[in-house]
Amino acid sequence: MALVHINFESEFLATNTDVNIILPDKPREKTPAQFYGSGAKYKVLWLLHGTFGDYTDWIRKSNIELYACEKDLIVVMPSGNNANYVNWPTFCTGYNAWDYLFEELMPLIYNWFPASSKREDNFIAGLSMGGSGAMQYAAGHPEKFAGAASLSNAPVDLKQMQEPKYDGGDDGNQSAFNRRVQNVVAAFGGLDAYKNSVVNVWDRLPKLMAEGNLPKLYFCCGTEDTLIWKRYCEFKAYAEKIGLPATFEESEGFTHEWRFWDLFIQKALTFFGLDEEGQGNPF
Numbered sequence: 001m002a003l004v005h006i007n008f009e010s011e012f013l014a015t016n017t018d019v020n021i022i023l024p025d026k027p028r029e030k031t032p033a034q035f036y037g038s039g040a041k042y043k044v045l046w047l048l049h050g051t052f053g054d055y056t057d058w059i060r061k062s063n064i065e066l067y068a069c070e071k072d073l074i075v076v077m078p079s080g081n082n083a084n085y086v087n088w089p090t091f092c093t094g095y096n097a098w099d100y101l102f103e104e105l106m107p108l109i110y111n112w113f114p115a116s117s118k119r120e121d122n123f124i125a126g127l128s129m130g131g132s133g134a135m136q137y138a139a140g141h142p143e144k145f146a147g148a149a150s151l152s153n154a155p156v157d158l159k160q161m162q163e164p165k166y167d168g169g170d171d172g173n174q175s176a177f178n179r180r181v182q183n184v185v186a187a188f189g190g191l192d193a194y195k196n197s198v199v200n201v202w203d204r205l206p207k208l209m210a211e212g213n214l215p216k217l218y219f220c221c222g223t224e225d226t227l228i229w230k231r232y233c234e235f236k237a238y239a240e241k242i243g244l245p246a247t248f249e250e251s252e253g254f255t256h257e258w259r260f261w262d263l264f265i266q267k268a269l270t271f272f273g274l275d276e277e278g279q280g281n282p283f
Contacts, residue, residue, distance in 0.1 A: 008108075
């Protein structure tokens, strides 16, 4: 198993940025020339972290390297910088994360690494903020992904959203979330523009269903996740109402936590059809 770290100056993020990439194992029974010279292209999982995290989270806090090794899978883990995986031109010197994935990171991965660019070989998943990002990317460019998974997050009905307000207080995580929502809505040009942007996955899904261009969708949440559970249940009811072909899984006793995400990223890989095991070296 190869773990590659890249730090480079991004045109779309207007700063240096980091990416971790997991590459498949060379089987010990094959020579380097046989393996590295095979010309093989591998399936890709684009894996997104949550708020307060970065490109190291999945490597440090889960067993994703083992799971990727078992399935001959490339895993790409970029940094999202708490920016909701959207274009945010007023974020510091400009942080256009939406364009970055499609216009910069994908060309880099597809051309510098043995990664397949075929839709049927590409999947996207994330936790919390990353789950929201995964669904935004998949709904915005369904031709890029065969499947998408949101761990501990779900789309919301933005028609019900009121003008966000941050009162300057400091009540921990909720204060940070409120401040971010207020700032990103302003960056989009106001609430109406925000509701009509790429973040509105709720309204985009019926259109994708009608077009017949929907990736496979997977949602999961812990029953004790006080941050997301209400939102998750509301979206699940909406999905049932519109007949959305998606899979939902819940697990009792889990909160917004890494034990849940490590368990359910395995379930997401199986859902994607990436259930082949024993591909890498056993130790």
